[in-house]
Amino acid sequence: MRAVSLRVVLVLSSTCAALAGQAALITEQRVRETVTWLAADERAGRDTGSPEIEQAALWLAQRFQAAGLAPVHDEGSWFHEFTVPGLVIDSGTVKMKLVRRMGDAVSEHVLEPDRDVRLRTGADVIEGHDEACTVARSDDPVMQRLLGAGSARRPMVIEVAEDDPHWLRAKGEHSVVGGRRAAARPVFLVRKSVLPPPDPEQREITWLATWSVGAPKKTDVPQKNVMALLPGTTAKDEYVVVSAHYDHIGTGNPVDGDGIYNGADDDATGTTAVVLLAEALAKTPLRRSVLFVCFAAEERGLLGSAAFCAKPPVPLEKVVCNVNIEMIGRPEEGKEGKAWITGQDLSDFAAIAKQALERRSVGLVDFPMAANLFAASDNFSFVQHGIVAHSISAGSLHEDYHRPGDEVDKLDIAHMTRIVTALCEVVREFADREAAPAWNEAGRKRLERLRK
Numbered sequence: 001m002r003a004v005s006l007r008v009v010l011v012l013s014s015t016c017a018a019l020a021g022q023a024a025l026i027t028e029q030r031v032r033e034t035v036t037w038l039a040a041d042e043r044a045g046r047d048t049g050s051p052e053i054e055q056a057a058l059w060l061a062q063r064f065q066a067a068g069l070a071p072v073h074d075e076g077s078w079f080h081e082f083t084v085p086g087l088v089i090d091s092g093t094v095k096m097k098l099v100r101r102m103g104d105a106v107s108e109h110v111l112e113p114d115r116d117v118r119l120r121t122g123a124d125v126i127e128g129h130d131e132a133c134t135v136a137r138s139d140d141p142v143m144q145r146l147l148g149a150g151s152a153r154r155p156m157v158i159e160v161a162e163d164d165p166h167w168l169r170a171k172g173e174h175s176v177v178g179g180r181r182a183a184a185r186p187v188f189l190v191r192k193s194v195l196p197p198p199d200p201e202q203r204e205i206t207w208l209a210t211w212s213v214g215a216p217k218k219t220d221v222p223q224k225n226v227m228a229l230l231p232g233t234t235a236k237d238e239y240v241v242v243s244a245h246y247d248h249i250g251t252g253n254p255v256d257g258d259g260i261y262n263g264a265d266d267d268a269t270g271t272t273a274v275v276l277l278a279e280a281l282a283k284t285p286l287r288r289s290v291l292f293v294c295f296a297a298e299e300r301g302l303l304g305s306a307a308f309c310a311k312p313p314v315p316l317e318k319v320v321c322n323v324n325i326e327m328i329g330r331p332e333e334g335k336e337g338k339a340w341i342t343g344q345d346l347s348d349f350a351a352i353a354k355q356a357l358e359r360r361s362v363g364l365v366d367f368p369m370a371a372n373l374f375a376a377s378d379n380f381s382f383v384q385h386g387i388v389a390h391s392i393s394a395g396s397l398h399e400d401y402h403r404p405g406d407e408v409d410k411l412d413i414a415h416m417t418r419i420v421t422a423l424c425e426v427v428r429e430f431a432d433r434e435a436a437p438a439w440n441e442a443g444r445k446r447l448e449r450l451r452k
Contacts, residue, residue, distance in 0.1 A: 025280040026424065028417045035272040035329070035416075036408050038246065039264035044165045046263060047250025048297045049086065049177040049221045051169070056246055057224040060275065060294050064228035067279040072227045072291065072313045080227055082307035083220035084297055090173040091118035093214030096188065098135070098157070101206045102199055109195060116194045118170035120158070121178075122216030123186040131155055131185070133209040135195065138164065139254045155185045155209045159192050165251050165260075167191065175221050177300070186213055223296045225304050227313060228278055232289035232431065239314050240430045241291045241322040241389075242277060243305070244270030245298030245378055249402060258404040265395055265406050267298070270325035273420045280424055286431035288320065295378050305378035309385050320436035321349060322389035323426060324379035328419045329411035330395040336415045339394040339422070340367040343374030346443035349390045356429040360422035362394075369397065384450055388437040392426070394419040 037043075037059070044052045061078035065071075071078050094113040099106065111117040133155040160167045167189050188211075199205060226246070232238065248263025262268075271294050278292040291314060295304035309316060331338065339362055344350035354364045367373075373391065374380065382389035394415070400406040430437065439447065 026276050026417060026421045028413050030276060031272060031417045031420060032408075032413050034275055035264060035268050035411065035413075038268035038271055039262040039406075039408050041260050041262065043262070045250035045252075045261040046246060046248045046268075048084065048223065048247050048300050048303075049175065050250060053247055053296060054224070057226050057294075057296070060226040060246065060271070061228075063275050064226070064278055064292065067228070067282040069228035069230055069278055069282055069292070072229050078226055078228060080225040080293075080308055080311075080313055081222060082225070082304070082311070083222055084177055084300060084303055085179055086175050086177045086219050086221035087122035087179065087216040088173060088175050088219045089119045089122045089216045090214050091170055092172055094119060094188070094211070095213075096209060096211040098133070098195070099130075099208040099210075100196065101208070102203055107196065111190065111194065114172060116191050117157075118167060118189045119213060120166055120170055120176075120187040120189050122176060123184045123213070125185050126215050127212035128155060128185065129210050130208045131210075133157055133207050135159070135190075135207045137192075138166075138259070139257070153184065155211060156187045157190050157207070157209070158187065159195060160189050161192050164189075175219055177221050179218075223304065223307075225296055225308055226294040228292045230278070230281055230284075230286065230290040230292070232287055233285050235287045236289045237318055238288040238436075239291050239319045240288055240427065241293055241319055241382070242274055242325070242427055243293040243295055243322060243378055244274045244325040245296070245304065246271040246294040247296050247299055247304070249299050252404075255404045261402065261404055262407050264408045264411055265327045265329045265398070266401060267326055268408075269327060269329035269395070269411065269416055272416075273325045273328060273423055276420055277424055277427055281427060284428070286428065288431040289314075290427060290431055291319075298378055302378055302381050305381035309381045316385050316387065319382070319387050321430055322379050322382040322387060323353075323423075323430065324377055324389060324391040325423065326377050326391045326393045327396075328392075328394040329413075329416045330398050331412060331415050332396045335365060336412065337361065337418050338363045338365045339392055339419055340365050340370055342370050342377070342379070342391045342393070343443075344370065344390065345440075346374070346446055347388045347390070347437055347439045349388055349437045352429060352433070352437055353392065353426050356425040357422045359425050360418070362419060362422035367393070367396075383447070386447060388439060388443075392423065
């Protein structure tokens with residue numbers, strides 16, 4: 001009996017030491033530092049296919065490696081690679097003459113390719129002669145509406161500063177994500193000050209464009225999901241996937257002069273949680289293996305998680321659940337230190353998570369849109385393969401959702417730190433408990449409808 005008691009004491013002591021070590025790694029300072037790097041202006045909104053999302057992928061891999069986690073692939077790669085459809089376009093092929101008419105005054109402007117004018121998008125039509133076109137500044141409300149609608153039935157010319165991210169990315173031959181719209185004209189970028197300023201008397205100005213571009217070429221734009229493995233002990237061939245998406249929507253229509261959609265809450269907060277959970281649990285012995293994944297291209301339609309499930313790095317039948325983390329930095333008033341789960345009525349996932357969260361004094365609350373949002377994040381790619389998968393959130397669909405105002409200084413870092421600390425308990429619970437989470441009758445019916 002004394003020997004048994006000693007073993008119990010040792011296990012409890014080890015657990016307490018592990019929890020203390022985890023708490024030391026999940027601090028407000030480390031939360032702020034991590035989310036600030038991800039959502040900084042230098043990341044330019046982490047758009048799919050951008051140099052900045054590539055930088056973020058490398059940074060995440062370095063964090064996982066420094067934590068002492070293992071790469072999933074035998075060759076030592078931290079990445080699950082896939083591609084999204086795109087086009088190769090070349091600003092060096094642009095030929096453009098703009099004719100400006102203001103009353104009786106007519107002026108011609110021949111633009112030098114790649115120096116004065118660049119290609120922002122590919123198009124189905126590759127030349128035009130004396131076509132009416134739209135010329136406006138990037139912050140012009142009319143231009144913003146046209147771009148927001150994806151409209152390019154006539155050539156559009158956007159005046160931008162030389163340090164504008166769109167201008168810099170459009171240099172020379174480059175790839176863009178997406179395809180060509182039938183009968184669409186290109187969107188051109190023109191360096192500010194090349195064209196004459198607006199008429200101070202606000203007389204009506206019309207523009208005609210004679211232009212041609214090289215034909216765009218279809219391509220596959222490479223993307224990276226970033227992965228790290230914490231091998232399990234007695235059930236290491238079973239996996240808990242802990243995930244968040246690290247992409248956002250990049251740059252776009254300026255609001256109050258700010259055109260960078262930083263995505264601090266969506267979903268730099270979730271990505272921060274994955275990184276800090278990986279670091280905190282890196283030395284913790286857990287029954288099941290834990291696979292930490294930061295998904296790319298979620299904002300393009302869950303493409304990263306869909307690619308992961310289509311060509312999984314581990315057998316999908318061995319994944320017992322997916323804990324997906326979305327937007328945990330801006331709670332509704334009065335719900336600080338509270339979390340909510342999408343689709344919680346479909347399985348026992350929420351009931352299991354609730355007990356773990358409460359051990360760290362985080363309550364589980366209802367959210368009006370939780371049922372609808374079940375299919376809106378990367379967890380749903382796993383659901384489509386029959387895996388119990390839900391998103392845990394601790395925020396709201398605030399006014400800055402998908403807007404430039406989603407900045408770090410609006411996050412509740414204390415709340416976020418509390419949630420990440422509690423999520424450590426959630427991951428431990430799913431990794432250590434004997435029984436895997438399971439769909440209930442409502443969940444099974446949902447799966448049946450998906451399969452039809």
